[in-house]
Amino acid sequence: MLHDVGYAPGLVDTGFHPLDGARFLRDVAAVDERVVRLVANHSCALLEAEERGGNLRRELAEEFPLEDPGLVDALIYCDMTTTPQGDPTTTPDRIAEIVSRYGADSVVGRFIRRAEPEIHGAAERIAERLESATPAI
Numbered sequence: 001m002l003h004d005v006g007y008a009p010g011l012v013d014t015g016f017h018p019l020d021g022a023r024f025l026r027d028v029a030a031v032d033e034r035v036v037r038l039v040a041n042h043s044c045a046l047l048e049a050e051e052r053g054g055n056l057r058r059e060l061a062e063e064f065p066l067e068d069p070g071l072v073d074a075l076i077y078c079d080m081t082t083t084p085q086g087d088p089t090t091t092p093d094r095i096a097e098i099v100s101r102y103g104a105d106s107v108v109g110r111f112i113r114r115a116e117p118e119i120h121g122a123a124e125r126i127a128e129r130l131e132s133a134t135p136a137i
Contacts, residue, residue: 003018003021003038003043003079004017004021005021005024005025006018006019006022006024006039008024011024014056016048016049016056016060018039018040018041018048018049018060019040019045019056019063019064021040022036022037022040022064023063034067036064037065037066037067038067040060040063040064041060041064041066041067041072042072042075042079043075043079043080044076044111044114044115044118044119045060046060047114047115047118048107048111051107051110051111051114072122073125074126076118076122076123077122077123077126077127080094080095080119081123082094083097084097091119091120091123092120095112095116095119099113
């Protein structure tokens with residue numbers, strides 16, 4: 001839930017929730033820098049920033065460098081294998097849900113389709129880690 005804090009109406013500045021949320025966590029809440037970078041860059045945010053245009057990609061990249069790839073994958077996995085209601089789902093179903101909610105031609109619809117290979121890849125990498133870390137019964 002913390003990764004989407006930038007959707008809170010009182011925090012909206014740019015209208016781009018990863019950037020707005022990360023700035024709040026850094027500047028107001030004084031949250032750990034690693035958490036702030038994860039919020040800023042969650043679920044392929046750089047691609048969405050590109051799709052939105054303007055200076056958002058530059059601002060995001062300059063203010064919040066990418067975090068450890070394993071942690072980035074873990075956050076993508078958590079975000080993209082859970083529905084907005086908190087139920088488990090698959091990455092294809094989650095992406096389809098996002099596209100249906102926002103529309104295929106929306107900024108979010110276009111971005112999520114661009115991000116789809118990386119989302120699937122991150123989920124697969126985390127699933128493999130989980131499988132290898134879980135002892136056989």
